[in-house]
Amino acid sequence: MMRSGVVARVNFDEDFDDENEARVHLQVHNIVPPFLDGRIVFTKQPEPVVPLRDSTSDMAVVSRKGCAVVRLHRENKEKKKAQKKEWELAGTNIGNIMGVKKNEEEEDKGDEGSYKDDHKFAEVMQEKNVAVSEFATKHTLRQQRQLLPIYAVRNQFVKKRKFWALNSPKACAGQKKKTAK
Structure with missing residues (x-):
């Protein structure tokens, strides 16, 4: 009747926080x-398994060398980048007389020095990795790995692997009888 509007409450409580709250008790178990x-x-076997047994095999040598076409294309691209461009007047005496100014991008390219500087990763490797998120600061790297989904199924996999190791399928071969016709 109250919903239809026929009857109204006399003592109406405007504080909706306490009214009919369903309380849920949550218990957290952090079990490793x-x-x-x-x-x-x-x-x-505590040491890692090396997938490549013979490092001098043809396949290993060819894979280390890489594709010749890709290497040739990369070398040509690097040569063009390192090549001095005589037709550009900016930064030369004639360019200065004519009033041609260098672009800032071109100045940055000239300061690079060698074209091989783009391929050096020593500076990146020497920088310290700083945790970016709050999660990364609270947990160690090992704890972060343990929270991955693969750890949830690892125990089941180990049990099944042990089962198949103990109960490996066996084939029974018998001798067929020859019947005379």
Whole structure:
């Protein structure tokens, strides 16, 4: 009747915060699974497996060298970039007399020095990686890895792998009887 508007409340409480609140009790359990806490070792081989056994094989040598076409294209591109451009007047004596000014972009390119400077990563590797997010500052790198979805299914995978190792499929071969016709 109150919803239809026929009857109205006399003592109407305008504070809606306390009215019919459903309270939920939340308990958080931060349990680390046994394969992550480091007490149990599931593998008998602690060192990593090297996928390439023979580093002198033809496939390994060719893959290290890379594609000849791509290398040739890259070298030509770098030569063109490093080549001195005589037809540009900016920055030369004739250009200064004629009043031709250098663009700021061209000045930056001239300050690079060698064309190989673009391919050096030493400065990037020496910089310290600073955590960007709040999550990265709170958790260590190992804890961040442990929160990945793969760790949730790792235990199941290990159990199945052990099952198949113990109960490997076996084939039974018998001798067929020959019947005389």
